[in-house]
Structures are given as structure tokens and as C-alpha cells.
Amino acid sequence: MSHTYILTLSCQDRRGIVHGVTGFLLERAGNIEEAAQFNDTDTGLFFMRVRFSCPAAEPDELRQALAAFAEPFGMTWGLHPVAEPMRTVIFVSREGHCLNDLLFRWKSGLLPVDIRAIISNHRDFYQLAASYNVPFHHVAMTKTNKAQAEARQKEIIDAEGAELVVLARYMQILSDDLCRHLSGRAINIHHSFLPSFKGAKPYYQAHDRGVKLIGATAHYVTADLDEGPIIEQDVARADHTATVEDLTARGRDTESQVLARAVKWHSEHRVLLNGHRTVVFR
Template sequence: MIHTYVLTLSCQDRPGIVHAVSGFLLERGGNIEEAAQYNDHGTGLFFMRVQFTCGQLTQDDLRTHLSLFAEPFGMQWGLHPLAEPMKTVIFVSKEGHCLNDLLFRWKSGLLRLDIRAIVSNHRDFYQLAASYNVPFHHIPMTAATKAQAEAKQLEVIRSEGAELVVLARYMQILSDNLCRELSGQAINIHHSFLPSFKGAKPYYQAHDRGVKLIGATAHYVTADLDEGPIIEQDVARVDHTDTVEDLTALGRDTESQVLARAVKWHSEHRVLLNGHKTVVFK
């Protein structure tokens, strides 16, 4: 059978990498359907994403061959079967616009996901989860129970085999340990155009400063609050007549769209980490 894969890789730049990758796939019966590459002249790193079909080798054989091929280049690489949707767990608190948007896009076939569970520190969205036939885990959290609660969250993530955790307006700060556990696999939506207005109540901060643009930022979660590598951002124009409530309502739409794009690109293996930045092959 012919299968479709996505190959992602990064390494120190040098002449001939594209030629070598293309030749490697050709020699193993691969047919390239889509390819993109980027040379970061500031760091000297090379990044590439290749979507290809192959029926000559099994996935395990391809991985074995790729391991040998990548070694002389010092490549970091990943091979992903395109037919397998990404197993995902969504975290949410009391604001459900991003959760609702992701669930609708998923059920509409717009996101290549397999949403395995919804985790929340509140009960508000158990009926929404049930309407999509997604298991809902209510895990309350206080300062005194944070460690135990995160252990339960991690148990859900592991038991579902989740490759992606989406913080869809989950209003709890993850511990350093959990951030490390989910490194490169957790996406947060921050209701501000980072690096401006970090932390709590950014729309109040924006209104107080009389901004003319409000925004949203989807980024990978790190132990440094709101400092993770940025995947996607967008803005909406406002003026002096808008109240905090107006900014919040307009911001919700922007947040939902920005998060959906970031999740889509991540699930299609279009986002590669480049230090504290990202390379996004749209």
C-alpha cells in the first residue's frame, strides 16, 4: 500500500542537503508532493518539511534508513504518517469560546486531530464535551492541591497517548515540571499580542493604555510565563469608544482564530522549533 508521510528535519546548513534528501526518498520509492525549506543565516541552521508518498518500504524500515541517513548531517528529524490524526487533550477553565471553536472545526473535518479528552478545573463545559462525545475530566485545583491535580492531568495525557495539549483559555499556570514534561507539545492562547500585556487581565491593561490594536498570541508553553516560542498572532483594530467589554468580545474571536491556525499547523507538522522562535511552513 502507498502511504503518505511528513518528514521534518533540522541541522547545520551545508550545500547539498535538499539534493541529498530528495535522492534519499527517490532511491526508496518516495514521491515528493510538497516541500519547503528555510536557511536561518543568523544561526546557520537549516529546516525542511517534506510531504511524500511511499509504498516500497514500511514505516519502520523508513525510520531505520532515515536514522542512518541523518547521522552524518547531525539531523534532528521526525517522520509522521499523514493519515494518523494527532491525539489531543484540551485544557479549559471558565471561558469556552476557544474550546467550542476547536471542537466544531474538528468535527467539521477542518483539523487533523483526534480529541481524546477535555480537562478542566471547573464543571462548566461537561455538557459541551458530552455533545461531542468527548470524555470530560473535572480536576479541581487549589494552591494546596496543585501537585496532586497535575499528577492526575498527566495521567490523563499519558493514558490517552496525547501528542498535543491545547490550553484553550486554561487559566492556571503550569508547574515547571509539567512544562518540561510537555515541552514542544503544549500550545497556549494568550489574549494579548505578546510581548505586550503579559499576565492577567491584558484587555484591562490594553484599555488603560488606550491601544488602537488588540491581539492574540498562540505559543508553546514553557516554564517562563508567556515567553514560549510564538506560533501565530493576529490583531483587531479598536478605538477610544470601545469599552473593556468591547475589547474582550472582539478579542475572543481573534483568540479562537489564532489558536485554531496554530493547532492546525502543529497537527500538520508545519511548525519546527528554532531556539526560542519557530519556523512555520504554512
């Protein structure tokens, strides 16, 4: 029986990394199905993603062997069985277009995720969650209960074993503590082409500046508001006749598509962190 895995790695660039990785897999009768690599000449870092099949190889055995192999290279690495969809929790507030899009793509088999729960500070989408048979958790958020509310959110995330948290138009700022807890595994969709128009009401800011392009940005969540490493962006055209309402309506499709692509690439282990940037093997 053959198992399929995705190996991701990064380290300081040096000769022999690709040779070493392919030799390691060859010794275990591994068959490479897909491979991509990138050498960042600015930082001297090397990044690689390999999808491979390996007969009768168990994850724990491979991880143990990989740890020994990676040590001389100083590699940061991960091994991910393809057959295991990424356990995911979605946060949402009162704008449901991104949530609805993600749920539809998931149920259609277009996203390799397992949506385990939806968390919201409002009750608006409990029926939508029920229609997909996904547990819905209403966690009210006020100025006075933020710590308790986030403790409850963290409890749900940890209980579900979530590897990914998606902020699908969740209109609350996460605390520094929760950002650290979710470091590298929380994706936010910002309805603007960052770094322009950060913070609240970006469509109002865009309209005020008379932009001719509106955009959306999917990025990893950090304690610095709307400053996390960018995964994906896209734009839609606008003109002088567009109202704020027009920009908002036009932007919804862009937001949904950008977030879906970011979630897909992350859940396929195509996104590697490179400081405050990302390497995306599309």
C-alpha cells in the first residue's frame, strides 16, 4: 500500500539540498509526483515543497528519519499526509459572503479542509451552519468580556484540533495573546489591497480617495493590524460613478475568491513563511 505525503522545508541555501532530499526519498522507494523550489537571493534562504508517494511508509517512521536528515542542514520542515484534510475553524461576524463561499467549496470537494466549527459574535448564520451540519458557536464579544470570549474561542479551537483558523470577515481585532497562539495558522481577508486602506471601513477610505481599482488581501494574522504576511491579492475596477455601496457590492466577489485561493493553497501546504513575506508554490 502506498501513502502520499507533502514535504515542506526551508533552510539556508547551500549546495546539495535537492540532491539530498531526492536521495532520501529514493532510498525509501519514494516516487516524486510534484516538486517546486525557490532560492531567495535577498535572504539566502532556500524553500522546497515535494509531493511524493511512498510504499508502506508510516508518518511517524518518516518523521523520525526526516528529523535526522534535516538536522545537518538546519532545516525547518513539515510532513503532511495528503489523505488528511486540514481541520479548520471559521470566524465570522455579519457579512456572510466569504463564509457561504467557503462552505460551498468545501462541500463540493474543492477545498482539502475539514470545517469543524463556526464561531461568531452574532447569531446571524446559525441556520447556514446547520444546513451544512457544522457546529455553530455564538461567542458574544463586548469591550468588557474580551478576555473571557477569547478564552472560549481558544477552547473551541483546541478542542477541534484546528490546524487552520479563517477570519471570514470577522470584524473584531484579536488580542496579542490569541494572535501568538494562532501564529502561522490564521488567515484573514481584508477588503482592501494592502498596504493601502488598513483598519476599519476601507471601502469608505477608497471611495474618498477616488480609486480606480479596489482590491482584497488574504494574509496571515499577526498582532500588528493588517500587517501580516500576504498570501494572495486581487482587484476589481471602479470609476468615478461608483458609490461606497457599489464598491462594497463589487468587492464581495473579489474577497470571496481571494480568501478561497489562500485557504486552498495553505491547506495544500503551498505557502511557506519567509519573514514578513510568503513563498507560494501555486
